[in-house]
Amino acid sequence: MNTAQKPRYTWQNPEWPRYHYDVQALATSLAQARHKLEQLEIKLRAIGLVQGDADAMARDIWVQEALATAAIEGQQLDTDQVRSSVMRKLGLANAGISARHIDGLVEVMFDASHDLDTQLHAEQLCRWQAALFPHGISGMQRIQTGQFRSFEDAMQIVSGKIGKEIVHYRAPDSAHVAALMDNFLAWFNAPPEQTHHIDGILRAAIAHLWFETIHPFEDGNGRLGRAIIDRALAQDSHIRSLGIAGFTAMSRTLLHQRKAYYDALNAAQTGGLDITPWVEWFLQQFIAACAGSEDTIQQALRKSQFWIKHAHSNFNPRQRKTLQKLLDAGDGGFAGGMSAEKHSKITGASKATATRDLSDLLRQGALLSYGVGKATKYAIDVEGWHLDLRGVG
Template sequence: MTTSAPTTPAHYIWQHPDWPKLGFDAQALAHDLNQARLQQGRLLGLLDAIGLTEAQEITRELWVQEAVATAAIEGEQLDLAAVRSSVAYRLGLADASTGDRHVDGLVEVMQDATDGFASVLDGDRLCRWQSALFPGGTSGLRRIAVGRWRDHADPMQIVSGRPGREVVHYTAPASSRVAGEMARFLAWFEATRPASQRAASASPDVPATTLNGLARAAVAHLWFESIHPFEDGNGRLGRAIVDMALAQDVGAPARLFGMSRQLLVSRGAYYDALSQAQSGPPEGALDVTPWVQWFVQAFTRSCILSQAAVKQALDKAAFRQRMSGLALNARQIKVLMRLLEAGSSELGGGFLGGMTADKYGKISATSKATATRDLAELLQHGLLRVEGVGKATRYAVNVAGWNQPVTR
């Protein structure tokens, strides 16, 4: 890898002579930014209209989904129960955490990025975030450098494919450049935060400037990922920086926008957009408008998805209220709560295959005859709806607008 300015046209964004002056066309982005603000406002308006209890439950569930998603983007499957336990502890809803240091570390990083949005993001803080992601200093079975910038002599590359047939998608700046690159990035990040939040100690070498908060989050993510300062964990940390930038934008802890969930849904397009932006133009201005546009559009979709999640949480609360006014037995309550927990298939949930008398019997440990009677009572109460006949009969919670996979 070369660490000096190339004599041939730039192949990677950091080799461009204007790096790291990442610019974008604000006029070309105006429509997308307006749409993003519209959906963001609708989401925040929904939350303002509900009570504290419901808002707390929604915050918890969306945080859980974000933690699972940001790990899943990297191909890592977290234990859902452990994530829920860790999030509940961080929100003061449980006396003890899960005990899973790996899960706790990720949740702690997410909390610090959002709750601590007003504090300066510096190298020490980022190194502590990275250490939290890898308790014991290992990634899987591999030992890695934790709590410091990468320092290995080998190129830091993003590759795919089988051994011997690897495809190199991106090569980051050499390790010897990381400290300087990160110093410039962190100075920019501080200088571009909302004026009311800027620290008095901000670097005088970087003039303060005002950027659209969503565009700033997009640029910050691209810049950080292009440096790739750590031996591992860069993706999760880059998305934590996005969360911090979005919290700074609204001036409050923000875990509701669901960017990681949206990036997971469109993971292929996410990687493609990042890769195209990191390729860098061979000549001319270092314009990252296409990347910012893609990011802003993804943010808009994430807000719409979060609106649906908020509405689903309200539907669940209303359904539980209906249940509380009826004389249901423990079996019926258990099955209804399982169906509620599965949610609507429109948000990637739903009780797979629908509820049947056989499944009811297994879940509640009762006979098929009792299961059939229980289900008939729930139908009479209007708590369930039914599709199909005979062996094809399937049941789902009767919530208006919920799409359940009752026929699969």
């Protein structure tokens, strides 16, 4: 690697990847992250994790994570198919159909967070990457799958129109990838005493940055890098002992901070080897992720309580389908409310039948209504949830 000039990227520094950070500067944020983790544990213990509730929470979190990690890369997945794939992976009943690339992503996420006693190795990462692209195609372009990149062209992250591209990052040349990954995996798989017992959350931050800096695959590096975050967090001794690895997932938070996420990564990849700012930013996202999981747990409980409340209600299959759709959308997630027309599209019922279905749900206390006549809209009656009036004239 040419280091005659001042390095633009950290990997061009002859000392890379000897990252370092200011432990004292990070102490407050790390303590806050650990405290937030304890609060999450307390909430999980307080609700007793009844089996049905635990399944619902796990399903909701995995679905949101799968949607988010794909959305960060600009890929919009079908929510129903993601839910079906997650339900099938969890062994839950009533799982529907799902596309192979969705099943592949869900498989990668589960493997990352559950196969904790097996060392992470290059073959496994290659299988993960191949699972993301089962047809060997990304968008409209055929790509290398199941192997580290081997092309001679520079691996660059660019944006902008053709002819006016902006190069945000250039990764190490393909010829160096195998050796760089050997070094990374040796560090990642090393026993704690060899890595000076690095805190598990800090280890996740370093691992993600290191992997993304190498950028070993032609495509899928972001999703795999976030799977490595999940693996590192799940291997944290405290998180592992509590059995709450699935509740500390980060992708939803990173999606909400997508620009800041890319900016933070870029700054860490183009600066020196002091990664204190990157780790500080990562810790704040972990804190936010734990808070988000608390919200998901609360929402899952409210959904469960809705079905308990209506255990003896006489809902027909059409009504149950629409109620589940509203519940899956979450608090304020069904913009404009439910209408007879929307219920008809969801279930295939006639307009007259749809109107009767919704009136009956209102009578049974499952829905709330607002508006009059043809403008009547409905929202599910879940305590603490709010109506979303977007699109309502």
